[in-house]
């Protein structure tokens with residue numbers, strides 16, 4: 001087996017509280033991650049000469065900084081393998097939208113190449129490697145909807161409802177670093193429990209800063225709130241609402257301006273990546 005095709009699914013942060021700031025400037029968070037059944041797709045082909053080649057180049061992201069290439073090099077170093085890969089990335093998820101496409105591409109690369117190269121690292125070892133690439137990579141490696149603390153790496157798997165979501169992509173790119181460095185960000189939300197979230201819900205502490213800085217997000221939030229309780233994922237820009245079935249989500253989607261990029265997707269407690277990998281194992 002020398003080739004493998006795998007999805008890199010999106011995620012939502014169903015809420016996001018900023019509970020503190022570490023000495024190194026990173027923020028302590030509480031969040032609930034759930035996967036979506038919309039994905040990028042990665043095609044891997046084994047190479048025997050150790051080279052990592054990625055196509056196509058993403059706009060604004062040089063190949064060597066692409067998280068796919070960085071993940072592949074990290075696994076080569078950690079495992080000592082002499083193998084390489086040709087990788088083709090079919091990008092479908094909007095970048096910088098808070099749905100974790102880059103982190104998910106990195107996780108899919110770690111798991112995909114671990115399988116193709118037979119490097120035998122455990123999910124735990126791959127999650128530790130992934131954390132070097134981004135705070136969101138471990139949840140994509142573990143592949144279970146999770147309650148997360150720390151910077152997002154302390155994960156507790158959860159079983160939650162799996163509604164349909166309407167995802168709306170405002171026409172702007174939000175920088176995570178910019179939002180976390182804004183002095184107006186609330187950084188002292190008291191920690192809550194999963195039970196408290198189930199009973200009372202939670203909010204996104206980044207939302208006020210993002211809507212102040214980006215009128216596109218503010219306007220899209222006002223629009224979507226006409227039809228559902230609109231929320232923001234991560235540090236934005238994507239907004240979403242939950243619906244009991246696909247049809248209800250489609251109805252609202254049909255009412256939104258055709259100029260807005262939208263997705264209707266199912267919430268998943270098990271990552272589509274892990275479902276696909278389990279099939280590949282047989």
Ligand SMILES: C[C@@](CO)(OP(=O)(O)O)[C@H](O)COP(=O)(O)OP(=O)(O)OC[C@H]1O[C@@H](n2ccc(N)nc2=O)[C@H](O)[C@@H]1O
Nearest residue numbers: 025026027098100134135136151152176177180234235236
């Ligand atoms: C906040 C979340 C929630 O899922 O948002 P999104 O990026 O998905 O919107 C993530 O944890 C983001 O993770 P990720 O996108 O991997 O962030 P990183 O690349 O690690 O960090 C980008 C920058 O944001 C700041 N940062 C990030 C995470 C964090 N907990 N505290 C921070 O202060 C740091 O300045 C860091 O240099």
Ligand SMILES: Nc1ncnc2c1ncn2[C@@H]1O[C@H](COP(=O)(O)OP(=O)(O)O)[C@@H](O)[C@H]1O
Nearest residue numbers: 066067068095096097098099100101102103105
């Ligand atoms: N494979 C990749 N896919 C998307 N973005 C990438 C990738 N590799 C590096 N990046 C960089 O990471 C940034 C954040 O990407 P992404 O994960 O899509 O957004 P977010 O962290 O907001 O969910 C991008 O703007 C881009 O500069």
